[in-house]
Amino acid sequence: MNSTVAIERCCDYSVSETSRAMRAAIQSIDGLDFVKPGMRVGIKLNLVAAAKPERAATTHPELVCRLVEMLREKGAEVILGDSPGGLYNEVALNHIYSVCGMNVAEKMGAKLNRNFGVADGSYPEATIAKSFQYTSWLDQCDAIINFAKLKSHGMMGMSCAAKNMFGVIPGVTKPQYHYRFPDINQFSDMILDLDTYFKPVLSLVDAVVGMEGNGPTAGKPRPIGAILASRDMHAMDLVCAAMIGLSKEDVPTLQAAYRRGLIPEKADRIATTNKISDYMVGDFETLETHNSLLFSDQVGGGKVGKLFEKLGSNVLRAQPKVHPQECIGCKQCKNVCPAKAITMENNIPVIARGKCIKCFCCQEFCPKGAIKVSKSLLMRLIK
Numbered sequence: 001m002n003s004t005v006a007i008e009r010c011c012d013y014s015v016s017e018t019s020r021a022m023r024a025a026i027q028s029i030d031g032l033d034f035v036k037p038g039m040r041v042g043i044k045l046n047l048v049a050a051a052k053p054e055r056a057a058t059t060h061p062e063l064v065c066r067l068v069e070m071l072r073e074k075g076a077e078v079i080l081g082d083s084p085g086g087l088y089n090e091v092a093l094n095h096i097y098s099v100c101g102m103n104v105a106e107k108m109g110a111k112l113n114r115n116f117g118v119a120d121g122s123y124p125e126a127t128i129a130k131s132f133q134y135t136s137w138l139d140q141c142d143a144i145i146n147f148a149k150l151k152s153h154g155m156m157g158m159s160c161a162a163k164n165m166f167g168v169i170p171g172v173t174k175p176q177y178h179y180r181f182p183d184i185n186q187f188s189d190m191i192l193d194l195d196t197y198f199k200p201v202l203s204l205v206d207a208v209v210g211m212e213g214n215g216p217t218a219g220k221p222r223p224i225g226a227i228l229a230s231r232d233m234h235a236m237d238l239v240c241a242a243m244i245g246l247s248k249e250d251v252p253t254l255q256a257a258y259r260r261g262l263i264p265e266k267a268d269r270i271a272t273t274n275k276i277s278d279y280m281v282g283d284f285e286t287l288e289t290h291n292s293l294l295f296s297d298q299v300g301g302g303k304v305g306k307l308f309e310k311l312g313s314n315v316l317r318a319q320p321k322v323h324p325q326e327c328i329g330c331k332q333c334k335n336v337c338p339a340k341a342i343t344m345e346n347n348i349p350v351i352a353r354g355k356c357i358k359c360f361c362c363q364e365f366c367p368k369g370a371i372k373v374s375k376s377l378l379m380r381l382i383k
């Protein structure tokens with residue numbers, strides 16, 4: 001596989017700028033050579049929530065339009081889809097398509113997915129996810145393009161191409177996967193299994209305006225000024241991590257990719273079309289997840305490393321914290337919590353620390369951004 005990562009300057013979401021940058025990024029890696037007339041190409045977007053494009057939580061519709069144009073020029077049929085958290089049905093998705101601005105892509109000739117069936121996947125060769133349910137619209141597609149958004153993420157440090165494929169799991173069942181794979185390394189292996197099973201032929205990242213701070217849904221838009229494209233999503237994720245000041249130690253899916261020999265130690269070993277250093281955002285506000293403490297090889301492996309890994313997982317990792325003054329008492333966090341760790345007291349959620357598996361679903365689904373990623377008490381004391 002060609003692991004070159006195209007990085008192209010894209011300063012805004014105007015038609016002229018996105019058209020130039022998208023074509024340059026894709027053409028520099030011969031990214032659409034696989035497309036044949038009549039082929040059905042599915043674009044797996046990031047539509048994590050019903051959020052307007054300017055909130056920078058979702059793949060921007062202007063970039064999607066440019067990709068649709070390129071695919072249509074090659075004679076492809078294009079289907080756009082995702083399964084955000086929550087209900088996976090026509091009413092819910094029509095609302096999300098509309099708020100996220102995806103209806104404009106329909107005017108360019110793409111179809112918005114309205115097949116809300118689910119299918120059972122069997123993957124005996126998987127590292128950990130040997131069986132799973134997935135959204136069956138993907139079965140209609142001859143090829144999948146993975147189109148992610150670059151954001152900070154409460155649980156995974158960063159949301160980018162590898163994490164985006166978790167959206168193949170039907171929304172309502174996603175929290176169960178956190179419970180089934182509560183260990184962050186297992187969870188990352190599950191995501192990599194999905195990546196390998198669905199094999200997107202091309203991955204793209206909307207890093208024109210990313211999200212920093214309380215991501216992936218309630219952070220702040222942050223201009224980065226780039227579109228990235230690659231056939232190798234993990235190489236591209238390592239490059240994106242470097243752009244926002246993270247290393248593979250900070251991002252568990254990168255750790256999983258490294259364990260499988262899919263990426264080098266550092267981003268500077270990856271071939272890129274432009275210099276990573278020209279795109280780095282030095283003060284990008286990432287979340288202090290302390291994921292780097294979870295990997296025993298950081299402290300030399302062996303029993304001591306494993307002990308440290310367990311300690312890190314239980315008491316050093318960041319945790320969700322409710323900010324009552326921002327809470328409207330909607331109970332979405334309570335309803336989504338896979339560990340049933342949340343109860344409501346005086347209409348404010350209270351998290352039972354002993355039950356919490358630190359999946360950050362509550363933080364991701366809070367419509368008001370009232371749940372933040374917070375350092376653990378021990379980490380605050382150490383700091």
Ligand code: SF4
Pocket residue numbers: 320336337338339340341342351355356357358359360361362363
């Ligand atoms: S309280 Fe939040 S982070 Fe903890 S298990 Fe529940 S949803 Fe996950």
Ligand code: SF4
Pocket residue numbers: 322326327328329330331332333334349365366367368369370371
């Ligand atoms: S989801 Fe957010 S706003 Fe709703 S109850 Fe939970 S913390 Fe409050």
